Amino acid sequence: ATDNGLSRWNSDARGFTNFTHDPAEPTSLSDQRVNTVFEDAGGVLWVGTHRGLNKWNLATGAFELYRRDPNAPDGLSSDVINAFTEDTHGNVWIGTYGGGLSRMDAQTHTITRFGHDPDDPSSLADDRVMALYADDDDQIWIGTFQTGLDRFNPRTGQFRHYRHDPDDATSLSANGVTVIEGDRFGTLWVGTYRGGLNQFDPDTEKFARYRHDPNNSASLGSDSVLALHQDETDALWVGTDGAGLSRFDRYSGTFSHFGHDPDDATSLSSNTAWAIHQDRRGGFWIGTQSAGLNYWEAEDRRALNPTFRRYDRGDGLPSSVVYGMLEDDDEHLWLSTSRGLTRLTPSTGRTKTYDVTHGLQGNDFMFGAQFLSRDGRMFFGGASGFNIFRPEAVRGNEYVPPVILTEFLKSNRPVDLDPSAQDAPIPLSYEDSAIGFEFAALDFTAPAQNQYRYRLDGFETEWNDVGDVRRVTYTNLEAGEYTLRVQGSNNDGVWNEDGLSVALVVGSPPWLSWWAIVAYSLGVMGVLAAIVRHQMRRLDRQAEYSHRLEREVAERTDALATQNRELAGLNARLQEVSVTDSLTGLWNRRYLANEIPKDLAMIRRARIENRRHASDAEADPNLLFLMMDLDGLKGVNDTYGHQAGDQVIVKTKEILVRVCRQSDTLIRWGGDEFLLVGRQTDRDTAAGLADRLRHAIESHRFDLDNGESVRLSCSIGFSFFPFMLHSPTMFSWEQVLDLADRALYRAKQSGRNRWVGVLESATADPAIVMQRKDDDLDQLARDGILELHAGAPDPNEPDRTCRRADTRPVPELVEHTG
DSSP, rough: OOOTTTTOOOOTTTTTEEOOOOOOOTTOOOOOOEEEEOOOOOOOOEEEEEEEEEEEGGGGGGGGOOOOOTTTTTOOOOOEEEEEEETTOOOOEEEEEEEEEEEEETTTTOOOEEEEOOOOTTTSOOOOOOEEETTTTOOEEEEEESEEEEEEETTTTTEEEEOTTTTTTOOSSSSEEEEEEEEEEEEEEESSSSEEEEEEEEOOOOOEEEEEOOTTTTTTSSSOEEEEEOOSSSSSEEEEBBBOOEEETTTTTEEEOOOOOOOTSSSSSSBEEEEEEETTTOEEEESSSOOOEEEEEEHHTTOOOEEEEEEEEEGSSSSSSSEEEEEEETTEEEEETTEEEEETTTTTTTEEEOOGGGGOOOOOOOEEEEEETTSSSEEEEEEEEEEOOOGOOOOOOOOOOOOOEEEEEEEEEEEOOOOGGTTOOOEEEEEEEEEEEEEEEEOOSSSOOOEEEEETTTTOOOOOEEEEOOOOEEEEESSSEEEEEEEEEEETTEEEEEEEEEEEEEEGGOOOOOHHHHHHHHHHHHHHHHHHHHHHHHHHHHHHHHHHHHHHHOOOOOOOHHHHHHHHHHHHHHHHHBBBBBOOOOOOOHHHHHHHHHHHHHHHHHHHHHHHOOOOOGOOOOOOEEEEEEEEEHHHHHHHHHHHHHHHHHHHHHHHHSOOOOTOOOEETTTEEEEEEEOOOHHHHHHHHHHHHHHHHHHHEEEEESOOOOEEEEEEEEEESSSTTTTTTTTTTHHHHHHHHHHHHHHTTEEETEEEEEEEHHHHHHHHHHTTTTTTHHHHHTTTEEEEEEEOOOTTTTTOOEEBBBOOOOSOOOOOOO
């Protein structure tokens, strides 16, 4: 700890590594002046500085992170990483989007840049690098976004360009290169987007083209090529966008196809295949855009029997988007997804996911940006740099966290326990009808990922797994002795099996005391004596009793039927409560998770049917995701209390029900945020609906129970699924929902009391939209990647209606007028 940052001694290098404050880096130290350093039992380092406390998970050191440093003259010139390759000297070449080509020296790890120079025709043709391949002669082949294929000679520093020439059938078929692969015959295979597959002969420097022909079933399945792999039989496998897998037989020159069949659960799960990997056993792993991971056993593949085993979120994957995969020496698969890096053990099906809390560049990655070096290092790239790591060095968190009781509650009110009697049972009376416990596992590596389960011995025998919930409540416990047992885990799933134990003793009510039981016993004995005395009479009146018994049985049968009907009604009510917001009566997030698969299946079936009838994509059904957030509710809570805020939220629900269409689904998303899911909605209708909602909130006076009145406004963002009509599988519904949420906050940043819609740009390339989806919305609109529509109140109009404008992307957010 010094006045100039934090220093760590490296015994191997016999030197210090320094960590300092960088105003441009939010993950750096909060200040140069370090006052104190402490490492807790879980291996988390706590660093106190002059300007606050910093937490550092030392285990993240396994993932080495490289990012662009804007203050450094060398190093990466862009954080968006699309491709890697390695030459015979061990140098790693890195392809970036917007930053050109970089080389990482095998010995010094210094990075050298190679970029486009408009005044030098022998420089790189385009700084937007999409694919890389190093051949046996150390020639580096570079696929660019829209300027064709380049070959770089490191010895001369010269770039040779190969571009599409419409007048030359032996030139490259298209200038958008997505993937490059060499085979054992010295042939170079070049995949393009919407230009098909190219076979390059290095001797003649001519290209042979393979394109999709709808009239020839033996042609390439799709002209949009995403992945290439040559198997042990010299067959070339092609992953495409829209047609699944195609297998090229180089001897017959024909293609066979393996795609998705919605009626066959063993078919390929999606027709968009991002990546193909052949494991050590000969099996194929195929990563898809929105339908998880597929496994094709070697025996079935060699027999061309299309039987796939699917892996999705239900199998432990964090996301249905799988960009790429690598295999380590222990046959683990490392999968880059849109929600972290996942290690899959195929033999057991177990998964472990790593995210930014472990030191990754981000939770989202780029397709094609994965590479295994000759020395066993793995490279994964995304939109915020790239990570290098050795799989065997990635250690899990083995710390067993203590589990402690943080709060004991009666009727939801905290109760102080006697510290001197902490091992004694907690005494409870029969009047303590509702008791609660709050607990915590003391591991601070990633506390939000700690997991819990509990069991009340004496009441239940099975454990209750509650995920990251740290509270349990019990009601109306019978008299007796109980023990609450709580087990907790760290972020890597290491459980404290001993956990926490809390003993309870619940006292008996007066009517169950010993003297009451004696009185009950005497009464029962008297009844028995009376029964004996009347036994003879009962025998005489047996016929009458039999008739009465038959009548009672019929009555009890009717009563049981009534109880069964009531129980069925209660079960239905419980199901409804589980998907209903308790304050507003609207649906909640769980309802959306349960119902959205039905809408998605309907959209897929309608799209297939429309294609059969040659209908345009514009006729396909869609879903509108409209997010609305109240402006200023925090001020109401702070001034008048949360009860007043709840009144505003309930009144907002009534306004939404009144303004929205009967076919719209309303969901309370959380806090003061609402989600509207609309069906079969066009752009103008969505804009009109957004403005009606905005105007209804703005013009409403909220009367509070305390006699006060407030006026509020709202901010709205919306988008459509499918986001791209002609590439409907390019975005998942979760990604479209994220766009709507980003549009909402763009509306807030623009002054609140307005709406912003994020819509498809008809001229944008789907691959570029996917790669740049996380960029700033205004920048995407200026670049023509998407369209922003907006509306805000017009102060010059008496009814404060919304101004509307055209949808051309401009430097600032454009409001709608008219």
